[in-house]
Amino acid sequence: MSQAQHHAQLIDGKAAAAALLETVRQDVAALRASGVIPTLAVVLVGDDPASHVYVRNKVLRASEVGIRSLEHRLPADTGQHALLKLIATLNADAGVNGILVQMPLPAQIDEGAVIDAIDPHKDVDGFHRENVGRLVLGEPALTPCTPSGCLFLLKQTLGDLSGKHAVVIGRSNIVGKPMAALLLHANCSVTVLHSRSVGARELCRQADIVVAAVGRAQMIDASWIKPGATVIDVGINRIQAGDKTRLVGDAEFDSVARVAGAMTPVPGGVGPMTIAFLMKNTVLAAKRQSQHDL
Ligand code: NAD
Numbered sequence: 001m002s003q004a005q006h007h008a009q010l011i012d013g014k015a016a017a018a019a020l021l022e023t024v025r026q027d028v029a030a031l032r033a034s035g036v037i038p039t040l041a042v043v044l045v046g047d048d049p050a051s052h053v054y055v056r057n058k059v060l061r062a063s064e065v066g067i068r069s070l071e072h073r074l075p076a077d078t079g080q081h082a083l084l085k086l087i088a089t090l091n092a093d094a095g096v097n098g099i100l101v102q103m104p105l106p107a108q109i110d111e112g113a114v115i116d117a118i119d120p121h122k123d124v125d126g127f128h129r130e131n132v133g134r135l136v137l138g139e140p141a142l143t144p145c146t147p148s149g150c151l152f153l154l155k156q157t158l159g160d161l162s163g164k165h166a167v168v169i170g171r172s173n174i175v176g177k178p179m180a181a182l183l184l185h186a187n188c189s190v191t192v193l194h195s196r197s198v199g200a201r202e203l204c205r206q207a208d209i210v211v212a213a214v215g216r217a218q219m220i221d222a223s224w225i226k227p228g229a230t231v232i233d234v235g236i237n238r239i240q241a242g243d244k245t246r247l248v249g250d251a252e253f254d255s256v257a258r259v260a261g262a263m264t265p266v267p268g269g270v271g272p273m274t275i276a277f278l279m280k281n282t283v284l285a286a287k288r289q290s291q292h293d294l
Contacts, residue, residue, distance in 0.1 A: 008231070008260035011153050017272035020152070020280065021065055027283045028066040031290070038286035039068040040098040040124065040278075041090045045083065045109065046076035051102045058100070061275045067282055070096065080109045084117050091119040097286040098124035100278070121289060124281040127174065135181050142281050147179035149273025150211055150232045151186065157230055157262050158209075162187035167204045169193045169220070169250070170213035175234055179211050200224075212250035222255040231256055231263040234270050 028038050040062055044055045055071070062069040072086060083101075090096050099122045105111050115123075120130035126144040134141035154161060166188040170176035176192060183190045188209065193200045204210060204224045210231045212220050217237035225231060235250030249266030256263055264270055 006258055008257040009157075009262040011157055011230075011232070011262050011264045011269060013149070013153060013264055013269040013272045016153060016156060017149075017276040020273075020276040021061070024067075024276070024279045024283055025065040027287070031283070031286055032066065034290075036286055036290045037068050037095075038066075038098075038283050039070065039096050040100060040282045041070045041072065041093075041096045043072045043074070043083070043086065043090075043099070043101045045074045045078050045102075046106050048104070051104070055102050058275060058278060061279060062282070065279050067279060076106055078106070078109070080113065083109055083114060087114065087117045091117075091122065094289075096122065097289055098122050098282040100124055122285055124278060124285055125174075126178070126281065132173075132178070135178060138185055142285060143182065144174055144178045145277035145281065146175050146213075146234060146270060146274045147182050147211075148277045148280075149270055150179060150234065151182045152273060152277075153232060153264065153270070154209060154230065155186070161209070163189070164208040165189045165191070165206060166209040166211065167191045167193060167207035168211045168213065169200070169204065170215070170234075172213065175213035179213065183209070183211075214250045216250055217248050218250070218252040220251040220256060222252075222259045225256055225259045227259045228261040229259075231260045232270060233264050233266050236266065236271065 031038055042055055042058060044051060059069045059071060090099050099118050101114055103111060115127045118128055120128045123131055123142050126142045131141045135143050166183040168176050168180045171192055171194040180190050180192050191203055193203060201224050205226050207226060208229055210229055211234060213234035215235055215237060217239050231251055233249035233251045237248050238245045239248050247267050
């Protein structure tokens with residue numbers, strides 16, 4: 001096949017998420033049959049429109065799989081003390097299995113202090129330092145949803161990842177760093193690139209697997225990609241196209257698709273997997289708290 005005709009296999013995150021959610025739905029049914037109602041508390045502070053959309057989608061997905069959700073909407077001027085008090089109440093409530101505090105929080109609240117306050121067993125986002133430590137040590141943990149979703153898609157596409165060279169672009173606490181840890185545990189050789197990296201494009205071009213989590217629209221074009229590589233695009237960026245806005249990833253889709261072996265689209269790639277893993281983590285938390293087998 002000539003270069004011009006080549007098109008990467010599309011990794012369908014929507015379909016993978018639907019299949020995963022079906023297994024979650026069955027797990028929820030089994031838990032309910034044994035008297036446990038998996039319950040997710042969702043806390044939203046303020047009126048950020050994007051956060052409202054995310055919370056609505058999470059609550060909707062929860063109800064589809066039979067997870068009960070409890071919404072706590074607090075005004076934008078909520079103080080840190082009041083939020084920490086609510087978290088303490090949710091921690092102590094045996095009927096709550098998972099606690100999700102939608103980020104970002106208003107400026108007067110210290111996000112780190114809020115994450116620290118959540119019971120690690122209920123930390124379905126996997127952001128608490130105990131879960132981060134466990135992840136790095138390779139011990140059972142609640143792991144962050146987005147990188148967990150990326151790993152699932154990679155395993156589904158490539159099978160065993162042992163020995164593959166994975167390049168993660170971005171080093172945030174919610175995507176880049178946990179992604180690197182998960183790939184290391186999957187026996188990849190891992191390179192993490194970031195804003196201070198020198199020669200990023202050349203390093204990336206050596207990768208069998210590229211996970212892009214930068215937040216820069218279409219930064220990665222074909223010149224970053226080794227022919228046949230698998231590309232997971234985490235980026236969600238809004239760009240202006242005429243008088244409409246359009247969602248694009250960190251990869252320039254058409255260009256990368258001509259050289260990659262497989263890649264995720266945006267939207268319809270990593271996004272649906274993130275919510276699916278939030279549901280999976282909620283069920284995992286409920287099972288562990290009720291001491292059912294994993
Ligand atoms: P972030 O801003 O916290 O981190 C971005 C990282 O990119 C930083 O570590 C920085 O070092 C690195 N970076 C910046 N410029 C760079 C450059 N020129 N070259 C290499 N690295 C560079 O972002 P984040 O929270 O990790 O999110 C990244 C993207 O993923 C965003 O577009 C975000 O919207 C998206 N995201 C998607 C999902 C999802 O569900 N699909 C979930 C979380 C984040």
